[in-house]
Amino acid sequence: MIKTIIFDMDGVLVNSEPLHHEVSLVQFKELNIEVTNEIFATFTGNSNKMIYQKIKDRFQLEHEIEDLIAAKNKLFIEAFDKKEDLHLMQGVKELIEDLYNNGMQLVVASSSEMEIIDKVFERFDLNRYFTHKVSGNDFPESKPNPAIFLKAAELAQTPVENCIVIEDSTNGIKAAKSAGIYCIAYKSEGVDSQDQSLADSVINDYKELNYHIIKNIN
The missing domain is CATH 1.10.150 (DNA polymerase; domain 1)
Incomplete structure (x- = not known):
């Protein structure tokens, strides 16, 4: 589970x-x-x-x-x-709240420096939902090296088989798969520069996901 x-x-x-x-x-x-x-x-x-x-x-x-x-x-x-017109991806806040309210642990693992992660989380009031934030700057190699996702699972005290990664980039998907973690690729509108073929599944809209769908992924 x-x-x-x-x-x-x-x-x-x-x-x-x-x-x-x-x-x-x-x-x-x-x-x-x-x-x-x-x-x-x-x-x-x-x-x-x-x-x-x-x-x-x-x-x-x-x-x-x-x-x-x-x-x-x-x-x-x-x-x-x-930039006033910078927003969260459509539907992701609702998904975050659904997962959080149903007891899922949420972790962010971003290649950005922590000062950038903190800036985003403060602006969009995300800190309350996430137990850990992991920056790729803390590792010798970045994605597609799996270290950042392995560290995220370690901090969450969750075996990799009980984790899911949501990614958009080719490098991030490769990192998740190298870590042995099920990967859902999010394909936002107008973004075609990333090869997402290695992901276990691909979504175009966060409405395709909810707690009940995610908890039963094998």
Whole structure:
């Protein structure tokens, strides 16, 4: 029986990936580098540490990775605070409340830094529902490495066979499957850049899920 749901954040809980892309383009322009949409799509699900290591290597930047990440996060937080039309994914709050009210344990496992996770959770009043928040920045390797999901299951004190991951990215789905966890892929409207074929199931709308459906997944 499923006891713990592990949510990714960007693109799963909140439609923040376009904003991440927007501020990254501003930063790339300042750095005088051109990162194509095709290259950017491969970053989804990776931690900033891994993303900026790839960028540093590809474009032979002299900047320190930590400085690049700090500059990007500063841009993101400034834009996040000003963006009034940024919302949770349609239906996800209702699903969270349904799972929480029925005793499911909820954990977030995001590649973002904790300061970004905290910012999102405070804005949308999510802290009350989740027992743990895990940041990919705390691990040597990011998704598709399974470490972040294994840590989430460990913190929840739940065997992986009693967990479910909800993800949207190719890298995140690979990480969940490598961890031995059942993975539901959330495919939001207009997002076709991620291969979700390895997921155990794919949904287009959170109305397709509820406590009774999830608890009986084998």
